[in-house]
Amino acid sequence: MSDHQAEIETRRTPGRLARAWDSDLAYSFRHAPVAMVSAAVVLILVLSALLAPWIAPYDPFDPGSLNLMNGFTPPGQPNAFTQETFVLGTDDQGRDVFSTILFGMRISLFVGFSAVLLAMVIGVVLGLLAGYLGGWVESVIMRVADIQLTFPAILVAMLIFGIAKGITPPAYRDQMAIWVLILAIGLSDWVQFARVVRGATLVEKSRDYVQAARLVGRRPFSIMIRHILPNVLNPVLVIATISLALAIIAEATLSFLGVGAPPTKPSLGTLIRIGQGFMFSGEWWILLFPALTLLALALSINLLGDWLRDALNPRLR
Amino acid sequence: MSDPVLSVRDLVVEIPTRRGVLRPVDGVSYDIAAGEILGVVGESGAGKSMTGNAVIGLLDRPARITSGEILLTGQPIHRLQGEALRRLRGRRMGMIFQDPLTSLNPLLTVGDQLTETILEHLDVSPAEARERAVAALDEVGIPAARQRIGSYPHEFSGGMRQRVVIALALCAEPELVIADEPTTALDVSVQAQIVALLKRLCRERGVAVMLVTHDMGVIAEAADRVAVMYAGRLAELGPVRDVVTAARHPYTAGLMASTPDASRGQRRLRQIPGAMPRLDALPVGCAFHPRCDRAEPRCRQTPGPTLSACDGRAACWFPLGQPKEVLA
Amino acid sequence: MTKHMLLAATALTLTLGAAQAETLRWARSGDALTLDPHAQNEGPTLALMHQMMEPLVLRNPAGELEAALATDWSVSPDNPDVWTFTLREGVKFHDGADFTAEDVVFSINRALTENSDMKGIISSVASVEATGDHEVQITTKGPNPLLPAALPNILMIDKDWAEANDTVDVQDVEGGEETFASQNVNGTGPYQLVSREADVKTEMTVFDGYWGADGFAMGYSDIVYTPIQNPSTRMAALFSGEVDFIQDVPVQDLQRIESDPNLKIVSSPQNRVIFFGLNVGDTLVNGEGENPLADPAVREAMNMAINRDAIQQVVMRGQSIPAGVIMPPFVNGWNEELNTVPEGGVEAAKAKLEEAGWGDGFTVQLDCPNDRYINDEAICQAAVGMMAQIGVTVNLNAQPKAQHFPLVNGLESDFYMLGWGVPSYDSEYIFNFLYHTKEDLYGTWNGTRYSNPELDEMIKAIAAEVDLDKRDAMIAEMWEMAKSDTVYLPIHHQVLNWAMKSGVGAAVDADDQVKVKYFTAE
């Protein structure tokens, strides 16, 4: 190798962080204003949800701190009875809408993230098993995936919710609702992950090094995983992003059907369900602010997902 | 003598990227006459396919022609766009792609694909188009062409599919055919047949063929003249026999030495040390100098000469078989 | 074009005069479950049936008993168990048949059959017999001074029609056969059925042969009844003018209706009181250790902690009357004194709790329906906050009524919400169902485990007491007893609101029962 080559090589190995910033993805990101704005919105919303207990002026989940007489205070105006003022007003229970949104977003995001994580774990594991083992295991898994795909998510969620509610002792239902939502949404969303992973596994399985490992009697599974996971990282990331937005909306939809987060610990969806009752009554802020927050959150995540999908697809660059 | 069918003059193709502007094709010039096959050879990334794509106007964004000209029978076509360019494609210039498996639309019969091309460019009735399609298949050596015209691409073998692709490229009777690695994806036994077919069609129809390949064997077999590309530039251009037997550019020589068919002799195959530099990291001076055992300080400092600046044969400061001072 | 035709039609109506060809488009949240008048004792079902069928004795919008198919009734001077009803003459069923004593005997017996859902209301009836073409005698199991008050929802159907159409039996759930009467109507009411699609639309038109055609307002010639479940959609339908009259108006939308010059609200206190029930047994259903609710002082403290005025003003937007007793105001036995709310508020309640030894508070679960009463879930949520203020931690379990009521009836709740209406307008009904020790026939809705033998005895005694003054005195005494034990925490009396176009003249009915024959149209 000539000096020049060596020089080029050394020039091209900067630090990890610089490399990440210099990567194609980051480059594409810096040149996509929509993606940057979306990322900023998501970041702000997620951070404010995480920091809700410190940012929020009130704790809407502490029933003892609520004063019912504060109910229906318009944004920025003093309440007629208590003279208290709230930035975004209060809801029907006298809860500060701003604080409730922050705490509600926490629940929506928690449900969304956990559901997607669950779907991802189930999908990746089943996809790997199906692709690697083949045979009847694959048939069964992919058949179940087909059924799952035909069976609409909201019905699956309602079924699971119904069963889980029945077997949970009433005393725990309050806390259970959220876990059940996660389970319901997660279980209805694993198929996409499984399909992608199975596809990648099939490709990887036919590669020479795996065949070779097999010939010499080694178990190629762990080698494969090391090769498969990096390969499916991109599509899985894209699916996960879009699924996150869908999961958050699914939670909201389920709350309309009465299977969402409880009203004492409302999610954004529950807030919207409650708020839509005040559509005609003039208390627009009870509906508008949670709805706008949900829209901003889901839209930004979706836009990020869109950008990610195109940016991570080498053939579309 | 009339104009050559294709004439490329100082063609430059650039790709703006965030690391600066890349030049996959940098000042390339050559002609192809009717009935002539010009082989274009080089390693992957040398710019040979990009040249072909530039000629037929299929450069993918953001690559674009920034200077030079392309003349088709004397008329400039490098500035044509949209509809005007589309009329030329297929009708006056045909193209053959590397992989016959993917170049045919799997959901349409070969007959459909042939007739739609014929109807697009020639003023004939559908029935006549169909007759011509059968004739085109027949001409490229598809047995029982009339029966197979209703078949889907997946019903043909790889070699047969490439014949179909050739029929498609030629069915509207173009003057120029760009064959981009037409044999690379095929079995060795089939490669020779396809090369022979191309050669025959070229002779019979007087078509000018630009045969892009990295396989010196194919060049030696089929081409009349050969253009060797390295890092976007023409390294050497000349009649096949001359280039093969007496390469002037050190790169060509290295390429010959590493090709079993072309070298013929009993010598051990030799490798060219190193690899072609990336376009975004071209060395100062002649692009080949880091790998050249004849490199002098001048080669490291001054970019290699253009072909026309030399003898029109090898773009090298110190060509093989010439006294070193000739161009000094 | 349609619009022009419509205009022309309107013009025509105006020239013909008021009472003719006016259609009332009426919507509420749920549809009637069946057209069989004896199959379901349920609000919307009876409300629809009252347009097409009639009882012997009707409760008019003012809440008074009014002669309907019976013109006169009296208890026999010799035997307090025997009542005589004189029937109205010249009354016809929709199919033209005459209404006679035979039909009354048939209908009441049908309402008493095992599959009838109405049998509980008239369980005191022992037998009915026709004593003339237009006279019947009803014999009760022991004296029942309130028999006429039990009759307004017992609707009359034609015996011959029922027999001819093989629909003598009230629905047979086990056999799996649909009955003719669940899909068809032949009553004596002011309107007759034109068409019906369950859950979609029911159309009725005025019955030409109606006996009271001249006696009532009868402002509408046609009725189109549409259930619209989603409250926002129901309101939208009113605002957009697609319906003329709606029930189940969300309280928050009243203001907008009132501010709309084309719409108006008519309201009245409803025959329904909302309250919480407490498990006064030895152990909690959901929780460990001693049951704090068994201590009357704790219950009293919880009663004080409930800020009824705040619930009224904020949750109910003024559309409720704070209650101190679980009895609607027009029920016999009511007095203003009973309705007083315990004073003191949060501080007094805390002190009381401290005194009872529960100063550190305790945890209890509140079971609450979320699709049954006006703002039920929001009231429970507010209660959670109020209890938290005195240190009682309440876990809210809000769920659909189908899951809520089994908890109440199965004694599986420590703290629950319930609403109660009194169709008989008498306190006995409340004591029977809510205060008596839970047994097969008594205390069926008593989910509190409350058992007071002394009270139980008096409950049985007033049932047979014919001397009304004496009976009233006993009732007053019973209320004192019941109230001092604080088994239930009263919240409020619901206020009924009907919303309509300003041209609709309707008097709201405390039982939420629409009777269109009283409506005027402008």
Next chain:
Amino acid sequence: MLAYIIRRVAQSILVLLVTGFVAFSMFSFVGDPVENMLGQERTQADVDRLREQLGLDQPFVVQYGKFLQQAAQGNFGLSYRQGRPVSDILAERLPATLELAAVSGLLALMGGIGFGIFTAIRRRGVGANVIMTLSLVGVSLPTFLIGILLIYVFSVELGWLPSFGRGDVVEIGGWTTGFLTASGLKALVLPAITLGLYQMTLIMRLVRTEMLEVLRMDYIRFARARGLRERAINFRHALKNTLVPVITITGLQLGSIIAFAIITETVFQWPGVGLLFINAIQFVDIPVMAAYLMMISVMFVGINLIVDLLYFAIDPRLRIDGKAGGH
């Protein structure tokens, strides 16, 4: 091929049985139907008697067995709520849902394919990016809210379209249709948009992604090199290849349309099976719930089968191998 269909039908039946079993195990948790069926004055004896009559005192496995036995004979029992045969009620309600699903499905398909092609072909254009972003608004709000907002704007504020119901319907041989009256067609607009919007966005994105993939294919480049017109390339070559995966997903989405109809029908008081199902849940009308879930399962399994068969029709490659399609 026949063997394949037989295998699929067998699998489908298994799916139905499993669905039914899951559904039945759920019913015991949605509440006690008896509470709704008896009035305030009922006694405990009434409750017990009714429970026994309905067979609710038996374990759900037994109830399920009984249900299957009757269902096999086409008898789904009587609705607890309406006291009428469930099969009659479903037959009465199905046209409303199917018409709504068909219109919104068509809307979603046409809009989705149209916008999908547009955004793929003009990938970097302003119009395409605006459409892409706007379409995301449709999936970033829950359906019920979109429906209510549409009612607010188009019924209450503008008064253009009805807020509830199906309008006037015409009955033709037991099928009620809203397609033949002006009010029926007007009533369809808002629910169809509400229901179709979400699916349209999904289909549009799918078509765009697939189309972009296909447009990168060699045969598209080859078609271009042959001088075919853009229109022929986009529609004849690219779209047809895009359709295979689009049909699969769209077919499967049809199931979602019918399921999401539950929400749309509730918001618009659309008298279809979705609203019936919601009412049934509230009333714990077990026969109706069971029959609905069974019907939906049959429908989904049927759709799955049809989608597979469509593969054979569209993709000639599968016709030769005769293997199971597309998996």
